[in-house]
Amino acid sequence: MDLLVGVTSPTTQNAESNQLDDMRREAETNALRIIQAKLEKPENLEKLDQLRTAAAQRKRVLDEQLRTAVQSQLESIKTGIAQLQISLDNMKTVERTMRETDEKLQKIAPLQSKLEDLRHEANTYRQLSLAQANLDYIIKTPENVKKADDLMGQEKLLQAHQLIMEIENSRNYLLFELHKVQEKDSQPDDIQLVTNYFADYERLVAHLKQLITFRISRWYDCAISAPEKLVTALRLIEREEQVDRFWMEKKELSGFSPPDRPRQWKKLCFELLRKSVKDRIEGNQLETREEHKYWLTRHLEMCRIIILQDFTIITKTCLRCFPKQYDIVNRFLDYYHNCLKEHLTEICDPKRRTEGDTLTTAEVYTIVTFVRDYQGAECLGKPELKLDISQLSPLLEKDILAAVTDVFINERKQKFTEWIPNIVTSEVKDWYALKEVELTSEHYYATTMPRMLINMIIETLDMAKQMSDETCQLILGMILQKINEFRDLYVAEINNYAKRYFSDRQ
Structure with missing residues (x-):
C-alpha cells in the first residue's frame, strides 16, 4: 500500500471517502430491508441462528473474493509501475547515447573533405583493377573473332557463342565506363573508337543470327535428320533471352544498356516458325x-x-x-x-x-x-x-461459309432451272415422234424421264448431305420448289398434247 501514497490528490481522496460512506449507508439500508422481510412472521425467529450462520458464511466468501480482487489489482499496478520505471531508464540511456553520437559526428564531419582524395583514388583503383581483369579479353578480341569464325564454319555454335559473349562483355564494360564518364564529360569520339574496335563483333552476331534463323526455319528437316542442331539453336536463343533480361534490369538501375540489346531472338524464333x-x-x-x-x-x-x-x-x-x-x-x-x-x-x-x-x-x-x-x-x-x-x-467464319454454301445452292438451282425444261421438252418430242414407244420386259410403256429426274435429285442431295445438315435442308426446299415447277410444266404439256390429239380426231 506504500506505493499508492502520494499518487492521488486530497480532493480525490475526499470524493472517494464520501463515496464509501454512501455505499456503507446504502448497504446498511438494504440489510435492514432484507432482515425485515425474513423476520416478518413470529415463527421466523426460530431460524435466526441459521440466518446468522448463512449471513456469516456469505460475508466470509465475499470478503475473500474482495481481498483476492484487490490483491490482483495491486500486483498489476506494481508490475506496471516497474515497467514504466524501466522504460524511463531506457529513454534516458537512449537520450544520453544519441547526445554522445551527435558529439562524435560533429568531430567526424570535417574528415569528409579530407577523405575526398582518398575516395577518388579508391574509385580509380577499382576502375584500373576492372580494366586489368578485362585487358586480356580486350587484347584477345581479334584472336577470338577468328576463332569464332572458324567455329561457326564448323557449325560448333555453342563454343562460338561463348567466344562472342566474351567479346561482348569486354565491349560492354568499356561502353559502361564511358557511360559513367559521360555523365560528367561527353566523349563521343571515345564511344566511336570502341565501336570501331569491336566492329567484327557485330558481324559475328549477324552471322550467328543467320545460322540460327536457318535452323529454326528448317525445323521440320532438323527434327527428322539432326535434332541436335535444332536443340543447339534453341539453347542459344534461351541464353540470349537471359542476357536480354539481365541488361533490361541493369538499365533500370544504371540507365545503361548496350546498343544491340534486347535482341529478342525468342520472338524472332516464333515468327520464323509461323512463317x-x-x-x-x-x-x-x-x-x-x-x-x-x-x-x-x-x-x-x-x-x-x-x-x-x-x-x-x-x-x-x-x-x-x-x-x-x-x-x-x-x-x-x-x-x-x-x-x-x-x-x-x-x-x-x-x-x-x-x-x-x-x-x-x-x-x-x-x-x-x-x-x-x-x-x-x-x-x-x-x-x-x-x-x-x-x-x-x-x-x-460463318459469313464466309454461308457465302460458299450460297454458291453451291445457286449453282444447283440454276442447274435444275436448265434441266427441267430440257427434260420436259425431250419427253414431249418423244410423244410426237413417229416411232414405237419403248416397252419394259413386262410389256409396259417406259420412259427415262423419271429416272433422270430422280438421279438429279439424289446426286444433289448426296452432295448437300456431305456438306452439312443445314445445307441439306436448304437444298431440299429448293428441290421441292423446282419439282412443283416441273409438275406444273409437265401437266401443261399433257393438256396441250390432249387438246391437239382430240382436235385431230375431230
Whole structure:
C-alpha cells in the first residue's frame, strides 16, 4: 500500500471517502430491508441462528473474493509501475547515447573533405583493377573473332557463342565506363573508337543470327535428320533471352544498356516458325484451275497429309527438342490452324475474287467437306496425335461459309432451272415422234424421264448431305420448289398434247 501514497490528490481522496460512506449507508439500508422481510412472521425467529450462520458464511466468501480482487489489482499496478520505471531508464540511456553520437559526428564531419582524395583514388583503383581483369579479353578480341569464325564454319555454335559473349562483355564494360564518364564529360569520339574496335563483333552476331534463323526455319528437316542442331539453336536463343533480361534490369538501375540489346531472338524464333508453317501450307499448291480441274481437291488433300505428317514429328520429336515453357505442340496447332484459316478465307472470300473467278460447285463441295472433316479422325482428330482441338475457332467464319454454301445452292438451282425444261421438252418430242414407244420386259410403256429426274435429285442431295445438315435442308426446299415447277410444266404439256390429239380426231 506504500506505493499508492502520494499518487492521488486530497480532493480525490475526499470524493472517494464520501463515496464509501454512501455505499456503507446504502448497504446498511438494504440489510435492514432484507432482515425485515425474513423476520416478518413470529415463527421466523426460530431460524435466526441459521440466518446468522448463512449471513456469516456469505460475508466470509465475499470478503475473500474482495481481498483476492484487490490483491490482483495491486500486483498489476506494481508490475506496471516497474515497467514504466524501466522504460524511463531506457529513454534516458537512449537520450544520453544519441547526445554522445551527435558529439562524435560533429568531430567526424570535417574528415569528409579530407577523405575526398582518398575516395577518388579508391574509385580509380577499382576502375584500373576492372580494366586489368578485362585487358586480356580486350587484347584477345581479334584472336577470338577468328576463332569464332572458324567455329561457326564448323557449325560448333555453342563454343562460338561463348567466344562472342566474351567479346561482348569486354565491349560492354568499356561502353559502361564511358557511360559513367559521360555523365560528367561527353566523349563521343571515345564511344566511336570502341565501336570501331569491336566492329567484327557485330558481324559475328549477324552471322550467328543467320545460322540460327536457318535452323529454326528448317525445323521440320532438323527434327527428322539432326535434332541436335535444332536443340543447339534453341539453347542459344534461351541464353540470349537471359542476357536480354539481365541488361533490361541493369538499365533500370544504371540507365545503361548496350546498343544491340534486347535482341529478342525468342520472338524472332516464333515468327520464323509461323512463317515456315504458312509456307508449308501455301507452298504445296502446285496447280491452278487452268492447269487441272481438281486442283483444289489435290491441294487440300496435300494440306491434310502435310498436317498429319508434321504433327507426327511435332508430338514425337519437337516436343523433346523445344523447352517446356514454349508449349510447342499447342503453339504449332495454333499456327497451322490460323494459317490454314487465312489461306482458305483468301480462296473463299467473294470480296477477293473477280466476277469471272468465282468458285465452281465442285470446288465449293471440296472446301465444305474439308472443313467438315478437318477436326475428324483423318486429320487433327487422329487419336494417336492427342491434340487438344477443343479451343480452336471455326476454320471458316460463318459469313464466309454461308457465302460458299450460297454458291453451291445457286449453282444447283440454276442447274435444275436448265434441266427441267430440257427434260420436259425431250419427253414431249418423244410423244410426237413417229416411232414405237419403248416397252419394259413386262410389256409396259417406259420412259427415262423419271429416272433422270430422280438421279438429279439424289446426286444433289448426296452432295448437300456431305456438306452439312443445314445445307441439306436448304437444298431440299429448293428441290421441292423446282419439282412443283416441273409438275406444273409437265401437266401443261399433257393438256396441250390432249387438246391437239382430240382436235385431230375431230
